[in-house]
Amino acid sequence: MKLAIIKVILWPKNQTKTPRIIEFATDRINVITGQSASGKSSISWIIDYCLGSNKCSIPVGMIRDLSEWFGLHIQLRNLEMIIARRNPGDRKSTSDLYWEEGVDLMPPEHPEKNARVEDFKNRMNQIARLPTLDFSDADGNPGYASRPSFRDMAAFNFQPQHIVANPFTLFYKADTTEHRETLTHIFPLVLGAVDAGTLADERELRDLERQYARVRREHEKRTRAVDAWSAEVQSFYFQAKEVGLLMGSPEPEDGWRLERYLVELRKVPDNLKELNLPDVPEGATENAVEVLRRTIATDEEHTRRIGDLRRRLAQLDVLADSVGEFRSELAQQEDRLSGTNWLKKKLAEDCQCPVCGNSNARALDELAQLEDLADEVAKLSRSAAVAPSNLDKEKAEIREELRTLESNLRVVRKKRAELEGQTEQIVKQRQRVRNVYLFAGRVQEALNNIDAAEDGGDKVRELARLNELISVLKRKLDPGVRKRRLMSALESVSRGIESYAKLLMLEHQDENPTLDAKELTLKFQSKSGRTDYLWEVGSGQNWVGYHIATFLALHEYFLKLANNPVPTFLVIDQPSQVYFPEEWPALDEAPKGKGELQLSEDIKGVRRIFLALDQMLTNTDNELQIIVTEHAGSLVWESCKNVLLIGNWRDGEDEFLIPEEWRV
Incomplete structure (x- = not known):
């Protein structure tokens, strides 16, 4: 799904102030560098909130105290959108939304609510061509496998500071059970192993199986009823003679079989018409x-x-x-x-x-x-x-x-x-007449059920028809084919991870790093045959490196698919955090002094991250937009042709996220 960020926009509460607009290139590695508390990390949360997050995670403090609306200007394949969400204040979030679609759009001076967040999500689901069906289980219970949503794709677009080097969580929001379970269900969809047609066939199969079970229960119920009626035909025979419905029939003999009783009982409906029942006038x-x-x-x-x-x-x-x-x-x-x-x-x-x-x-x-x-x-x-x-x-x-x-x-x-x-x-x-007719009706029902059971009946034919439809769909939805598609996709992504791991010079790169779509992490196969997971390999450099390698490989794979719902942007916050502390200077030049050699290796490690990002854009003809917020300066990306410095948020340089004029 083509989606890139053109601008991040903040509108101040003080409407005499000018809105803060940060512009991005849609086909470059956009870098915002700066000191602590300048607002860099908030970029991720603002983008996520404006794209429909259920919770506003924008940090409380100056940003939320001075901003009235947060907005995005985004580029889709054939049109643009401006989306703005109101500052929720003391609430978790708000559904107040400003939303505009068109070409060559200009941000409004002061947004006014004209839509709801749910309306925007539905529109994005449509643009992303997401299926309208869910991943319900065999009993039709969605659970965590409800209809795939545009919001579910955020797991592949964000690597915030607490995730990018986290050994236990690879994907955004996968540290909560709800999002984790949802992500495991949508993985086959985003990897192209299933599509909307597959989901429709799966839903039809579940419906047919439920219908088959219902018809089978009805058939079994009818068969049991026939057995019960068969056991009572002799009683029916005597009752029919007692009420005068079989006056001409003989007394039963010991050797009478079921068929003999049925021959006589079949006379009941015709005899009822000739029976001289008392006439009780209406009323x-x-x-x-x-x-x-x-x-x-x-x-x-x-x-x-x-x-x-x-x-x-x-x-x-x-x-x-x-x-x-x-x-x-x-x-x-x-x-x-x-x-x-x-x-x-x-x-x-x-x-x-x-x-x-x-x-x-x-x-x-x-x-x-x-x-x-x-x-x-x-x-x-x-x-x-x-x-x-x-x-x-x-x-x-x-x-x-x-x-x-x-x-x-x-x-x-x-x-x-x-x-x-x-x-x-x-x-x-009247009661006598009613009892006679009721009895005749029971006899007729017994005869009909017995006739239906003897020739198989409509239920048997319906079961055969449903069974044939189910067989056709099961062959079409061969789980082996689906599994092979998923394994092929995971193999392609895993090979991409291995390629970027080598570029990043990560440890265990030769141990077959593989994406595990069920556990939502990476696993490694050592030469001894032991399987290790990401949290077991150790070293912050490996953790952040494999996060970067995984997401670059995933997006490179997504871009090869004819139709994929994942937006074509990636936001990474502080990938250099494991290499050197935040209080370091901008690093526009090599550091001097004690520990110079060790620190130089750290700088090389950060450089490799940017080289990998740069290589990914080259591999994909710049189809992916990358936004990186960093403490490090130009020294770590100076040789990367696809990097664009958006802002240097340090004292004496560019304005911070919240400009100086807002604070006055």
């Missing part, structure tokens, strides 16, 4: 239930009314008794007040008491009150005399209504009993 049960419901409601209403009237009659009886007692009491009171008129006449003559003979002027007033009381008692007595007849009349009316309601209730309850019996009969009839 008959529902209508009967509705009439019954209304009758029950009338029954309950009559019962409630009768109860109310009986309670009313009892209350009237109690009231009549109370009225009788009241009349007796009033009669006694009238008797006591009957002498009032006689006493009034006696007092009217001389106001003398006829009993004691004394005179009393107030006697007439008291006597008038007694006279009023006597009148009141007389009125109550007359009213009480009328009350019994009124009560008797009301009780007679209630008794009459009770007789009418009780008569109606007897009629309603008789109707209710009849309706309940009728409804139960309809339900039984």
Whole structure:
């Protein structure tokens, strides 16, 4: 996949400041040299972040404090892109993205979000012609082998400072389980041992195998069902005779075989049509239930009314008794007040008491009150005399209504009993009809399954068809062919590693250094037959040298493929770190003083790294872009024709990654 970095761009938070733009050549070894803390190593992280990394690894501090957006201007085969991602601040990352495609693009003055990172990744997957299918296992579970992504290719584009001389990790991010497992799955794809068509065939094979397993289970289930039906045919025969579906069939004999029972049972579907089953009109049960419901409601209403009237009659009886007692009491009171008129006449003559003979002027007033009381008692007595007849009349009316309601209730309850019996009969009839049809259906199903099993059935034919398709795909996806392709690719890369190891004058170069795509490291075969791995060979010079040799050999191989998804750039950070400490000067000339010879050998070692990079570009007609960030100066690359110095980030020389004007 043609992809090279034209510019790395930083936009400041202070928009009055000018964006920082670092330009690169797309077909050279671009070198940025400089002192510590100048921002060299951040170039790798900025490129990775802008190309869609899930995490922003750009160092916190001045770079992230002063930058608002980080961006790239990249060159693809036929167009350019400008991608910028917002500084995530305190978050791990952000999906805010500025994205533009075209020709002869110019970076914007101030980026504004117009897309999402996922949109950009999908677009790059398309440009890289990555398959849309995953590397799922036989059960269809992707696990770490999900769809290959443009982001997975970053493992082949970056050798950051903590990886380039790491004896235990050869590839970027392969120090985590997730990325390591993903890389082992995509290796055959990037090496050209498999392609999108292969993945499509593998997916189709998995689908066909799952379908075959499903149809086989269904066939086995049907066969077991047939065995079960076969064991029950005698029971079916007796049941069919019992419900009247085999009235003309003979009683079974001891010697009857399965086929004899089946001959008789095959008559069941036709006999069902002639069977005189009771006709239950549509909706008959529902209508009967509705009439019954209304009758029950009338029954309950009559019962409630009768109860109310009986309670009313009892209350009237109690009231009549109370009225009788009241009349007796009033009669006694009238008797006591009957002498009032006689006493009034006696007092009217001389106001003398006829009993004691004394005179009393107030006697007439008291006597008038007694006279009023006597009148009141007389009125109550007359009213009480009328009350019994009124009560008797009301009780007679209630008794009459009770007789009418009780008569109606007897009629309603008789109707209710009849309706309940009728409804139960309809339900039984319907249930009988339903049971007969269900039984006939079971018999028909048994006959169909037995027929299907006897001639192999549609399932057997489907299994044969699927088996043929699976066989064709398995021959096409011969694992031996795929393995040979992968081994051939690894052999080609390994020979390239050996060639660059000789150019770098590394130890163990004659011990068949081989790339192990499963372990993601290099292994060596000693003359004694022992197998050693990269971490076992020792020496920082060997570790960094074999990292460089591996990646140059891989990219040289990638460039020979007709279609490869790995971008055509390589970023290497501090390859000289194992040769001399960071506080050394720029080394624009040979060092003098104590230890000069030993240090000169170190300088030669770094020179060999640049010579190897230079040779790789010559071998590939400068199709690969290489970016190197280094402490060392021009002394280590002065004889390399493909090296281009991009910046010398030292005090008094070029601006650092963050320019001076931003810090003011």
